[in-house]
Amino acid sequence: MISPAARDALQDWLAYQKSLRGAPQTTLDAYGRDVSDFLAFITEHKGEAQGLRALERISVTEMRAWMAFTRGDGVGPRSLARKLSAVKSFFRWLSEREGIEPTAVLSARSPKYQRKLPRPLSPDAAQDVIDTLSFQTTQPWIGKRDEAVVTLLYGCGLRISEALGLLGSDLPLGEALRITGKGGKERIVPVIAPAREAVERYIAACPYPMEADQPVFRGARGGPLNPRTLQQTMARVRMQLGLPSTATPHAMRHSFATHLLNAGGDLRAIQELLGHASLSTTQTYTAVDTSRLMEVYARTHPRAK
Template sequence: MTVPTPLALAPAMADALARWLEVEAATRDRSRHTITAYRADLLTFLAFLGGHLGEAVTPKSLARIRQTDMRAFAAAERARGLGPRSLARRQSAVRSFLRWISDREGYDLSAALATRSPKYMRSLPRPLSPEQAQDALDMVATGHDTPWVAARDVAVMTLLWGCGLRISEAVGLNGSDWPFRDSLTITGKGKRQRQVPILPVARDAVAAYLHDCPWQTEPDLALFRGVRGGRLDGGQIAASLRKARAALGLPPTATPHALRHSFATHLLAAGGDLRTIQELLGHASLSTTQVYTGVDDAHLMAVYRAAHPRNRG
């Protein structure tokens, strides 16, 4: 799918876009990847709008946007093959930007902002079974010619599966976080902090990696290092797991994030309650945890009937 070539952004428009992205990054704790996606979304929108209006877009020209313009943009994106989920995300970024600029410039863009995004079926996570997860870690342990790199990848994946960390949270750990105590303070999305219990197997995996790692642990430097000593990139963990799943015949859904899904679903299967799992994962909403673990309404009702005091004998 090709992206339309944008008309040159007017300086005021380029400045406004840069300012909005700065605000998103600073006040909403957006990740680098999210900011990159937002920039691409807005450049695509402004490219369409430039052709639609026949002129380079300026903040002032945005005041003329109507619901028909937003619908025309959505139709153009669908015609280029953009799926409902991607279109919904793109429209959400555009609305967020328009809301910000309308507040800053005093425009009334309520009609444009009222445009609805397309509905789409949210895909449910596909966790690994405990046996698949263990097989994957065993394969990773022997999947690299350099022993300390293999031990590093196993340690990171153990934190994902055993403690429910996001890949960004695991590679974001510093030397000051070691040695692990019974729990670890993790700062997740939205700068929300949570306490994550550390299993002995996770502590042992990290200790084994550090024993073989050629780089000395420094409080202000990354705990998990790349081969050149810099902070480990999550993409290297993804590549390691991709190699392991190919060898084991696991599905493409067997990703580092699937290990975090597996943490949640395995806890639930063992009798953990959703509220506790929500806290461990760092989800702001219980509904997110419900989808994350694949819990359906029937399961929730079964838990309710079993736990409510009025249903006890």
Template sequence: MSLTLSPAARDFLDGWLAHQKSIADASDNTLTAYQSDLVHFFLFLTDHHGAPVSLAGLKAVKTRDMRAWLARMRADGKSARSVARSLSAVKSFYRWLSERQDFDATHVLTARAPKFQRKLPRPLSEDAAKAVLDHVEFQSSEPWMQARDTAVITLLYGCGLRISEALNLTGAYRDLPDVLTIRGKGGKERQVPVLPAAKDAVAEYARLCPHDLTNDAPLFRGKRGGQLNTRLVSGLMEKLRNQLGLPDTVTPHALRHSFATHLLAAGGDLRAIQELLGHANLSTTQVYTAVDTAHLMDAYERAHPRQKQ
């Protein structure tokens, strides 16, 4: 089915996406997902009411419409997690729209997403993380690229950075300070202490890099001098996990999970870890307590004398 929007409704959709980009600092992938979710919702309304989506139609959405949309998604085979994500995008759009059009969006904002079991993060064990750090320099043939790969992986694991945060660092950080100021999701700033190993790794990369690391240019460069691509870092992790016999869950983001889980296991304070990761809500960080408990129970079941009888 083709989607037909009134000019006003399309303008509001475009305006909301622009708002997410400029104010909420949403990534391109996030914006694409948001747009897909809203388009699916608008397609449903078009089919459900037999008329193109208009601003008046958006304002008139009722609780029964929301229930019908949620039921349609489940009937189409969407998982509870996907349904919840789509509903979250629609609610965000309606909050923004209702503020500008001064209407009551309660019917949309009170819609309930289906419950789902949140997946636990899949960190590396401490031994696996050490093996990754020990072997990363052997994945490239040129010394400066070896130093670059080591510096990136050390930052991800040693500072808990997202891959985008590490690759967005500029040449101004070729000499890392003791504390990094990172601007993460939603423009939220956080302070991240820098381990000596990370400072040394970045300094060695900067010393060997053949490209001019000016203050306003990317710090981490690809072979031809452009900004290092996230796909190359993902490919690097793929090679490492194949060589080391690690599972497919060992990705660049798993290093951030490992940073948090290993800090918690060493007695780190949950609130402090929340600040280091830049989580807006403590509940997001609390999933790592479940990971740590799972590891403890696994160790108990493998090692406790009663389990060996």
């Protein structure tokens, strides 16, 4: 059983993640599960509830035991790396707030895993997706809505949560948009003309008023548009177009970045447009481009045949 002091500390840390760092609820839920599972393991491993002072006596050996136990429970290296990251973040916070020595926890090495490369669509396929979206419903305003959202993902590189988070107060869209992304980080995103025009067509057709404190993109009954609804629509579109299962709404954002890079875009500028905290995340698209070039090489070079 987790000690009351450790449980209270966990709740305070989650509140900090929400209020000061702007973590979404899905992330908070995952953090809570990951750290709770870790604390429960340490409690059982040591045979007694671990108060805050006891937590700083966690050893490197015990960290290895937890990681081995978690892997043995069927958790893959990518998921284990995520869990370890949450635990380390919690202990950094404990160190700053309670003066707990976190060295053993922070020195635990994350497992290596093969990073999945984004799977962008070709420019023609991306345009085909946008052109096909409006034919997935008998209600014209809903077709215009889906087209507007996906055009924002592809034309501006927005995350789906960022597009669906737009409020009536953000209208009318100008040539740039202030977006609050992960961790509450703000960025300015240029809005291309096709994206502005798609949103304008949707607004003109939408049966619900664009109130300042209400979401721009509405569901069929007027509530906020559920991202799952858009994902299901994209699934129908990719089946019609014969696209792979990786052709998701988020793939449109990947396509935005990859197509900019292919056109000679600066990696730092693309990082700012996407709202990536680390350049290494944006550099993934360099790997995508290299992978694509190697595929072309393998198909066309005489010595590769």
